[in-house]
Amino acid sequence: MPESPEVQALVEFVAERAVGRDIAGFEVLDYPEYKTRAVMPSVLAGCRIVAVSRHGKYVDIDAGEHHLVISFGRGGWLVWHDDGETDAHGGDAEEAAGAIVDAPAVASVALSGGSGFDVIDTGGYRSVGLWIVDRPTEVPGVAKLGPDPVDPAFSRESFDRPIVGRRKQLKAVLQEQTSFAGIGNAYSDEILFVARLSPVIHASELSEEDRDRLFDALRTVPRSAIDARRGIPLDRLKQAKIDAMLVHGRAGEPCPNGDGTVHDFTFAGASAQYCPECQTGGVIL
CATH class of the missing domain: 3.20.190.10 (MutM-like, N-terminal)
Structure with a gap:
């Protein structure tokens, strides 16, 4: 997608x-x-x-x-x-x-x-x-779109509103277009990996430090990807996206941080790729 x-x-x-x-x-x-x-x-x-x-x-x-x-x-x-x-x-x-x-x-x-x-x-x-x-x-x-994380006006208040107190798995919250516009399955995996957070932890369980890392990753990951995609021919954009992924679609491959192996987790008809060592304290989901 x-x-x-x-x-x-x-x-x-x-x-x-x-x-x-x-x-x-x-x-x-x-x-x-x-x-x-x-x-x-x-x-x-x-x-x-x-x-x-x-x-x-x-x-x-x-x-x-x-x-x-x-x-x-x-x-x-x-x-x-x-x-x-x-x-x-x-x-x-x-x-x-x-x-x-x-x-x-x-x-x-x-x-x-x-x-x-x-x-x-x-x-x-x-x-x-x-x-x-x-x-x-x-x-x-x-x-119904929520705020867009690549918008220069995207603020910590815009981020906190759909996150703080939400008893919903974090990956699902990131993909809600009413919460954050433009983020889907692939970039939610990438954002959570960069933020070193589990895809299944409830948003309400995040500490302030966790939210700080997630806020930074939510802004920097898609913005960096936009910069990297500019000028690429339309027919090559999909492959460029695939090639740039750190963990999404890379189950069984080494963690980019050298901390273990990327794993796949399927839930509610969707899938997530993550590094247990980086994101779940070594727990295999």
């Missing part, structure tokens, strides 16, 4: 190429993934893109009177093309998509000058969401 660092890199990529250009056409190819049925997709035709931004994991294409909001869910992504023939890096658009070449397009945006992009769904099931709204907050998921 794309999380805030990869979505931010995508947003900056698209903004650089699309802002100031007109939408020549917007075609929905899989209507179950289009959520605002009362609004015809054709309303975007002729609109000029004035900004592209991110709300948590959502992409917001600001076209003046209308906003095209995209949620990639678990398997969605975006493929850019120029003149319908090449991607923005000079290669064949399908070849550039690599492993996602066979993924079906959910929707397609054509821009003035011939460029554009397709929203695809690689998951084998419908996980993408598309909305055309007057304001991004008309999308329920956007309206």
